[in-house]
Amino acid sequence: MRILLTGGSGMVGQNLQEHPSAAEYEVLAPSSRTLDLNNQQAVVDYIEAKRPDIVIHAAGQVGGIQANMADPVGFLVNNSLMGLHVINAAYQAGIKYCVNLASSCMYPRSAPNPLTEDQILAGELEPTNEGYALAKITATRLCQYIGRVNEELRYITLIPCNLYGRHDKFDPAHSHMIPAVIRKIHEAAKAEASTVEIWGDGEARREFMYVEDLADCVFEVIRMIRGGQEVPDLMNAGLGKDYSINEYYRAIAEVVGFKGSFSHDLTKPVGMRQKLIDSRRLNALGWHASTSLKDGIEKTYQFFLEEYPND
Template identity: 70%
Template sequence: MRILLTGGSGMVGRNLQEHPAADKFEILAPRSQELDLLDRKAVSSYMEEKKPDLVIHAAGRVGGIQANMADPVGFLVDNSLMGIHVINEAYKAGVEKCINLASSCMYPRSATNPLSEDQILTGELEPTNEGYALAKITATRLSQYISKVDSTRKYVTLVPCNLYGKYDKFDPAHSHMIPAVIRKIHEAKMAGLSAVDIWGDGEARREFMFVADLASCVFKVIEQMRADVPLLMNVGLGKDHTINEYYRAVADVIGFQGEFEHDLTKPVGMRQKLIDSTRVGSVGWQAKTSLREGIEQTYQYFLKDVINE
């Protein structure tokens, strides 16, 4: 099977290519210099030339609260265009199977936790990442529409919880929470600081999954992409932790002995975002990496491949 993987140089894409199951497939992972996903004609030509059997859409402009708030236009426009171009051009080129990777930020800010797939588009989105969420909702709906109007197509959307792991971004201005916290606490330890700041009161809850577990889920779905596989599935752990608990877990791995100080003037986003992963259990998948194990592996990657760059 020939797979076109978008976002192959990103965290999810690189972990997909390094997964043992990747050896079973011919995976095309063009870099942006080879295929500009913002160029519809280029995407169309690539689909027609390469004729993939399946598309995995993992590309996207991503970042944490700071990045989303700084450039909501870019996050909305770029991610919307990428999703529409990849998914719709795959449809027009006759690609029968597609896995679209979405985001749990698509859920309404006031939705009851755990978040189930049928709650999407039932309420107001979280303002701090609304542009990105709208783009992901568009790609998700497009995938569903295609599967609805053409029974020969299976365009599945996976909605992972927050991710972290190898090949993550550790720049505090552009990264998600766990890699940002790893860098912050590592630098605090190296500088001999006695305290580290936490945005807000630290009681907001988040669900973070090691990215290699998402890769295993994607290949599990590919193996079982049959008529009864749900078209929309959350992919997560089924449990969450407070921001304070994540800081303490990272500090424990790194060996930071200082204190934590809360900056109550900073935004914290949604108070809780725990997804219901019951539906993905139908394909026989479950996340296996513990929080400590995932943080340890991510910190070792940071030490070896990030700070020595």
């Protein structure tokens, strides 16, 4: 069977292509030069020409708090257009299977943790990434509407927790927390710095999953829906466990070998105080993440050393 994978050059996309299950399919992963997802007609023409059996929508403009705050227009417009164009073109072409990757940013900022799927649109979003969240909500709702009007089409949305791992970005201006901290602590260790700064008090809690686990989850869900198994159209995909920012810094410092101390800049934004998702819907189907935090950080740091040997 043929898979159309959007976002094939991103962290999730590359890990999907490297997953052992990818060998069972013909995977089409066009670059942005080959297929502009912001161009509706181009997406329609591509899907009509290639006729994939399955669409995995993993493309997106992504980044951490700094990137979201710097370009809210881009995060809203580009992610909205990509989601609408890809999912609607698949629907119009009669593609039976679609796995849409959303984001836990869709949850209300004040929602009680752990976050459950029925809380989406039940409250105000976190302002620091509101544009990205709105775009992901739009794509998610489109998948759900499609399932309602045509029950033969299996359009499933997965809501991953925060991700990190191989093929991550390590630029502090554009990356998520763990890769940014890996680089920051690596540079501090090389410079023999005595202190590393943490934004806020470090007590905010986050759930980070190693990205290979998400790739495993996506292929497992595809196996389920192809086999006719009943699968909810919206599911969280995470560890079911979170850690404080301070704990992540300490875990990374241990792997990197940084022996210094940490300071806190209480003037910097920290986002939501906690974001832990409830993955019981997915776990009930038999899937669980398998990579520990220590193993995931070690693999990610090794990737950083291999890809950025002079940094």
